[in-house]
Amino acid sequence: MIWLQQLSRRHLTVAGATVLVIAVAAFGLGVLRPWPPADTSAEAGFARDMQAAHHAQAVRMSMIVRDRTSDAETQMLAYDIALSQQQQIGQIYAWLEMWALPQASLDPPMAWMRRGHQSMTGMKPQGLSMPGMATAAQLRQLEQANKRKAEVLFLQLKIPHHRGGVQMAQAALNATDQPQVRRLAASIVAAQNSELDLMRRMLTARGASDALPAG
Template identity: 50%
Template sequence: MSGDEDDLTSPAPTPARRPNRTQWAAVTAVALALLFAGGAVTVASAEREEAPRTPSTTSADAGFARDMSVHHQQAVEMSFIVRDRTQDEEVRRLAYDIANTQANQRGMMLGWLDLWELPKVQSGVEPMTWMGMGGSGDTGPLDGALMPGMATNAQLDELRKASGREAEILYLKLMTEHHRGGVHMAQGCVQKCSVDIERDLAQGMVDAQESEILLMANMLKKRGAA
């Protein structure tokens, strides 16, 4: 039998199954973390050339990566909550964008901590100490709100119980405050972090979240809320 005949009788290849959206998001997060991790220990600006090649556990770079990872995780949580509490496509689309973006960024920052062989949690050190702030102070976190802008446990419970327009307005208000706190922290990294790619990521957070704050103000106005 000729080679052509073999080709004609051989079974057709099984089509590859297309990955779903969740798989793509996971692959993207890992790929971005690996891509940026290779350049994460370089220092590009001349004024920071004496900074250590690998950040220390008390550095602004490590502190920002730890604290913003926690901050981002709550934004992802709130976005998943409101997704299930409203059918409004505009709010659900914003929630998806925030959850997807911040989950990917969180993966990158945790990947850097692994690359630097630094702990993801630093016991005995309050959040935002790297910014020269005392975190929540000696009184401890206010009902679970570890950092400025973060929602309290009571506010999260309220969001879980709300539905429809009430849930939309509460989410937009909570996320606006969350973004304001995140912008403040990201600006701190832009000023204090030594790793160039991390400073670039922080500036990107500032730009994106300030834009979303304006968007959410318009969305609140459309819903008759201040």
């Protein structure tokens, strides 16, 4: 009986030491990170910026052009963008609730990328802003356009907007090892790169370039 107890203690000691070694190695490799994410984390910053500003503007532009043209191809693209990005807005909202974090932050837009760049380079980047966002004047132009003009303007605005979304999602992929965040960021990169190809083809078919309108 005594030898069984000694054997059990030895097994427990070895098992405990093994778990400790694995945990230390995982922490050193960056596998284990604080969870849920902190208020100032890249995960929280990416979620808020993508949800409240970038995706929200994409949905708005898509709804505008859907009502300004009867072109089936443009309406289908606008509907797909609005549907997928509104779904992702809901997903991100649920993340922040689950993480017990506020939906908004006092941090300026893209502060999470500023911190990431600073930690990687030791330098504070100058003037990082949310990439690809349309201006208020450009949105007014879209609201006032009709038919072919609305289609072309929508595509010209959405191409840099999608590029910006890809840039933000790629930065999140580089900054996090959390599976749910990585899955969403990777899906944004893949989907928006595919839509970028389609939008360029649609502009070409309309005899237009992707040059941004003034404003």
